[in-house]
Amino acid sequence: MxxxxxxxxxxxxxxxxxxxxxxxxxxxxxxxxxxxxxxxxxxxxxxxxxxxxxxxxxxxxxxxxxxxxxxxxxxxxxxxxxxxxxxxxxxxxxxxxxxxxxxxxxxxxxxxxxxxxxxxxxxxxxxxxxxxxxxxxxxxxxxxxxxxxxxxxxxxxxxxxxxxxxxxxxxxxxxxxxxxxxxxxxxxxxxxxxxxxxxxxxxxxxxxxxxxxxxxxxxxxxxRQAWHGTDRQARGRVMARLRELPDGRTLGTEELLAPLREGAADVAQPDRALASLLADGLVTEPSPGRWTLPG
DNA sequence: TAGACGTGGCG
DNA sequence: TCGCCAAGTCT
CATH class of the missing domain: 1.10.340.30 (Hypothetical protein; domain 2)
Structure with a gap:
């Protein structure tokens, strides 16, 4: 029953x-x-x-x-x-x-x-x-x-x-x-x-x-969920860097993306990841080429 | 509706 | 070691 x-x-x-x-x-x-x-x-x-x-x-x-x-x-x-x-x-x-x-x-x-x-x-x-x-x-x-x-x-x-x-x-x-x-x-x-x-x-x-x-x-x-070498992984690495940043500080584009350049699936991947994070509102660009978490 | 979207631990 | 999987949502 x-x-x-x-x-x-x-x-x-x-x-x-x-x-x-x-x-x-x-x-x-x-x-x-x-x-x-x-x-x-x-x-x-x-x-x-x-x-x-x-x-x-x-x-x-x-x-x-x-x-x-x-x-x-x-x-x-x-x-x-x-x-x-x-x-x-x-x-x-x-x-x-x-x-x-x-x-x-x-x-x-x-x-x-x-x-x-x-x-x-x-x-x-x-x-x-x-x-x-x-x-x-x-x-x-x-x-x-x-x-x-x-x-x-x-x-x-x-x-x-x-x-x-x-x-x-x-x-x-x-x-x-x-x-x-x-x-x-x-x-x-x-x-x-x-x-x-x-x-x-x-x-x-x-x-x-x-x-x-x-x-x-x-x-x-x-x-199977793809992971290694994906844009998703690149986004995660960018966010990890920005989370560690002290409040009020920013990072330059190259400073932020340099760790991702090596081993990226393609040359455009790091920039693509950053652009998509910006579009999602997960990062901001308070001044040209400077990046941080959204205030 | 298939694909994108983080991260880490377990078998 | 490495693929699978975890109280899904959005487009």
Whole structure:
């Protein structure tokens, strides 16, 4: 029965949930939103200390909205995808301007905020407000894909079939749905992992269709993410240099790009990286040929 | 919708 | 060692 499945996962979560800082009593909806944005494509272990420092410095949306982008980018440090930091700050500005400094409760309103997509909107409704929402992240997709569909790994793109299947499993009661969302996500993060699933520790082994079929390997090839020698790597090196720069100081173009010249995929790559960072608002050129983080 | 977008740790 | 992968979003 579905009720039995929900209870099994909820009980497992109660016994095994990690003590993540944003799960502690007293965490505000803003704190939950910050944790969700930081956790987009970044391992939770690296997010936890950054989140504590961040919330200590900018405890309310209004605090972050008033911060200088340079400070925000330095505080983001090496969480990766620094555009998220800028979007989070813009999000804080909109919370102040449009929602009286509060985090909205509906998915539609949340989706209208920068840096908030389908997953994050659902997660905030569920984990920050206790509402009923379909949380479908990579963990949930993998767990349901294995248990229900018998697939080793979910397809590259979220399919309509997955959405319908997950929606059928979502408890009707709000409080129960929150426990289900938390539980399935945590199960995917700790037990039903992508590489070496710990099936012997899984509360769902008996009813896992993938496991019962002998845990067959993935069929489709995973899309490999290019990295070495890419523009993305070059952008990361530029940002790393600028983060180290003392406040108010600038770097000349050659001084900034020299470390990238050697080993660049092509001669234009360093300049291309810098230009794209400028276009993204991640760097500024306060005077011709001088560079720094956006004030 | 496929591709761009950081960073580091683990198997 | 090195490819895979991590609570996605945006265009």
């Amino acid at each position: 579905l009720t039995d499945l929900h209870a099994t996962v909820a009980d497992w979560y109660t016994a095994h949930a990690r003590d993540l800082p944003w799960r502690r009593p007293g965490t505000t909806p803003w704190g939950v939103l910050v944790s969700e944005v930081m956790s987009q494509q970044t391992p939770v272990a690296r997010v936890a200390p950054a989140w504590e420092a961040w919330m200590g410095r900018w405890p309310e949306p209004a605090d972050l909205a008033a911060a200088a982008p340079a400070d925000v980018l330095r505080a983001w440090d090496r969480l990766g995808y620094p555009r998220r930091a800028l979007r989070l700050r813009e999000c804080a500005e909109q919370l102040v301007a449009r929602f009286d400094g509060a985090v909205p409760r509906t998915e539609e309103e949340l989706l209208s905020l920068p840096g908030v997509g389908a997953y994050t909107a659902a997660a905030v409704v569920s984990f920050a407000h206790g509402g009923r929402a379909l949380v479908l992240d990579t963990n949930v997709r993998r767990v349901l894909g294995r248990v229900v569909a018998g697939r080793a790994l979910p397809p590259p793109g979220l399919t309509a079939g997955e959405r319908v299947g997950a929606a059928d499993l979502l408890p009707a009661d709000a409080a129960t749905s929150v426990r289900w969302n938390e539980g399935v996500m945590e199960l995917g993060a700790l037990v039903c992992t992508a590489r070496a699933p710990r099936c012997t520790a899984c509360p769902l082994v008996e009813r896992c269709r993938w496991r019962r079929a002998g845990a067959p390997p993935a069929t489709h090839a995973r899309r």
